[in-house]
Amino acid sequence: MSVLTPFRATTSTNEPRSIGRRPLATLWIVAAIGVLASAAYIDFAPATLLGGLDSMGGLLERMMPPRLDDPGRIWVLALETLLMAVLGTVLAAIVSVPIAFLAARNTTPHPMLYRASRGFITFCRAMPDLLFAVLFVRALGIGVLPGVLALALHSIGMLGKLFADAIEQTDAGPREAVRSTGVGYIREMINAVLPQVVPSFMANFVYRIDINLRTSVVLGFVGAGGIGFALQDALRGLVYPRALGIVCVILVIIAAMELVAIVVRRALLTPSAAHPGRERVSRIVFSATVVGATLAALVTLRIDPRDLVTWVGPSLEVFTRLIPPDFTAVGDELVDAVLQTLAIGVVATAVGAVLSLPFGILAARNVSPNLAVYTAARSIILAVRAIPELILAVIFVAAIGLGPIAGACALAVASIGFLGKLVADAVEEVDPGPLEAVQAVGGGWWKTLLAAVVPQAIPSVVGSTLYLLDVNIRTSTILGVVGAGGVGFLLFEAVRTLNFEFAGAIVIVVFVIVYVIERISGWIRSRVV
Incomplete structure (x- = not known):
């Protein structure tokens, strides 16, 4: 099922789609470099998300009952x-x-x-x-x-x-x-x-x-x-x-x-x-x-x-006041905010993909170990999907403070609901033939998963992850409204203080970012999926 057209009818095929080794290897290298550079830019360490979850747990305790x-x-x-x-x-x-x-x-x-x-x-x-x-x-x-x-x-x-x-x-x-x-x-x-x-x-x-x-x-x-x-x-x-x-x-x-x-x-x-x-x-x-x-x-x-x-x-009177945009006010502060926006989206997508894979696999009816695990995984995905990203950002800001790290943590958690469902759907749509073949020769759950399920699901998962990157960068442009980093804070302040010309410059920057990322991710999907 396409992530761009969720309701388009799909046709089954006995021949799974595959990605060439060279494009896939290049994609992994570029992705790794981008994630490391983005994480370094916003000072995001692997333990940051766990610390954020602990802090959010403390906040939830203060929220009870x-x-x-x-x-x-x-x-x-x-x-x-x-x-x-x-x-x-x-x-x-x-x-x-x-x-x-x-x-x-x-x-x-x-x-x-x-x-x-x-x-x-x-x-x-x-x-x-x-x-x-x-x-x-x-x-x-x-x-x-x-x-x-x-x-x-x-x-x-x-x-x-x-x-x-x-x-x-x-x-x-x-x-x-x-x-x-x-x-x-x-x-x-x-x-x-x-x-x-x-x-x-x-x-x-x-x-x-x-x-x-x-x-x-x-x-x-x-x-x-x-x-x-x-x-x-x-x-x-x-x-x-x-x-x-x-x-x-x-x-x-x-x-x-x-x-x-x-x-x-x-x-x-x-x-x-x-x-x-x-x-x-x-x-x-x-x-x-x-x-x-x-x-x-x-x-x-x-x-x-x-x-x-x-x-x-x-x-129209307000929208036209955004023109002409005042790019003379564009300085280091806006450049830093734009780079923060991109870094938040990249880091959140990478961490979200890692978190989503186990939930998505366990939420697939055809490979989940039992009904209890399937129900629990689906429930978690549904619960996370029900929480808008901006609310998660507010919670993380309250828990760990202002800044892009809160935004990255919020989008990473939100990705479990978005990508987890797409991964589960992709796994449920794989050809059952290879699964039955592995099980017929005595292969256990792990062997069946790694040998028969993952190779078939990779193309769809890669495409969904690229689409998630597009969505996360689009979302990260407005997280600054609640203090979670990115260019949204500057835009909100520009409109609030009636600095419409500067707001117009930010609007154009946001549009260009989202449009370019959408085109790039679409081009990559067409090449490797």
């Missing part, structure tokens, strides 16, 4: 967070569908429209959602609307790309048949292309709601609504038991949403021969639920539908 001083308000904020995620995703999907048709090579009316659409999608994907939230809060004030708009704009980057990729993979036959009847471009797209991509669109929509729920939790840290504001307030006041109580509420919501997403995806994408009409009914029910949730979000969040249009003017 968790409590909710005002449960009614907390659950209202939790509902607000969930509805922000839903509304932001709905708005992104509405915009992404027409953009995707313009950004797909086989449906775009003109090459210029293709390049412009792809450029806009790339911009939305490369800019961190928290950065959008900071700018929208400055333009529109504190509240849920900036959070919804930030989620929507950033989500276009993912949904637009996945929607366009799905359109490019459609069968040309139906289009030719519809075109032969003499209908126009729009009718051709609606009648011949859209029916083929609806399942992919719906699946990725559900997946994006899951992602946006995690993101919306932390938008409150910059005043963009949701339960994150209450959590930040508790941590800032050092009321740790209340903070842990809020974190527990967040974990329950995210875990429940993930289970709901699994059920919804199965209902939408699993055809039933015994009940051929069930899939259509599921889609109708799903669509009605989305419409109902959207209306509920507008009412509950007190968002006037006109606000979804009138935000453009004030926001």
Whole structure:
């Protein structure tokens, strides 16, 4: 299963993919040099993470027992967070569908429209959602609307790309048949292309709601609504038991949403021969639920539908103040922050990969020693995935102090949830033939794992790790908002002090970093996977 298109159908093959020895050896050498240099730059030692975990354990002791001083308000904020995620995703999907048709090579009316659409999608994907939230809060004030708009704009980057990729993979036959009847471009797209991509669109929509729920939790840290504001307030006041109580509420919501997403995806994408009409009914029910949730979000969040249009003017006024960027203010401080951002992402990915492999292997149903181990490993991965990276960063900052080490530790732990699941999925998809062959000659668990499982899973694991590097560097650009190192602190301070020209320079630097890393990691994946 591709990590970039999680819901694309996969085909099994009896011949495992392989990586050439020379590209793989070169990759390991470059990776080792990069990790050592990054660790040295931020003074990260192998024992640092263990020390950080010990300190975090002490912090958790001070947080016990968790409590909710005002449960009614907390659950209202939790509902607000969930509805922000839903509304932001709905708005992104509405915009992404027409953009995707313009950004797909086989449906775009003109090459210029293709390049412009792809450029806009790339911009939305490369800019961190928290950065959008900071700018929208400055333009529109504190509240849920900036959070919804930030989620929507950033989500276009993912949904637009996945929607366009799905359109490019459609069968040309139906289009030719519809075109032969003499209908126009729009009718051709609606009648011949859209029916083929609806399942992919719906699946990725559900997946994006899951992602946006995690993101919306932390938008409150910059005043963009949701339960994150209450959590930040508790941590800032050092009321740790209340903070842990809020974190527990967040974990329950995210875990429940993930289970709901699994059920919804199965209902939408699993055809039933015994009940051929069930899939259509599921889609109708799903669509009605989305419409109902959207209306509920507008009412509950007190968002006037006109606000979804009138935000453009004030926001453009703030965004245009970022231009022209003031690169004369770029000095050693910004260079150091940028290098910190890169180092945090590299170190966190390396440590996270080492931590994720055992959890991922034990969480694979086909190789886990027993059901108890499998359940425990899956539960740990699910629990870690339910904690947003920024919350982990806040906890590590409180435990071991300000700086990039806290950011690296937070992302390393978060990687267990992200990469551990992908490793488990990769192991479960290996060809069972080699496993059975090793077991037939008396090979034990370790022999089967090393001889039959690992060689098949390596290509997918390498690709997933490179994608994790992309994600971690993207995330590390905003960890400075909570004092966990990187360029985010400078950006937040520049916006807070109305130094928009300098903020514009930082925005461009962040965009370039994320875009270049995304291209490099994509190129490496295409070469070695």
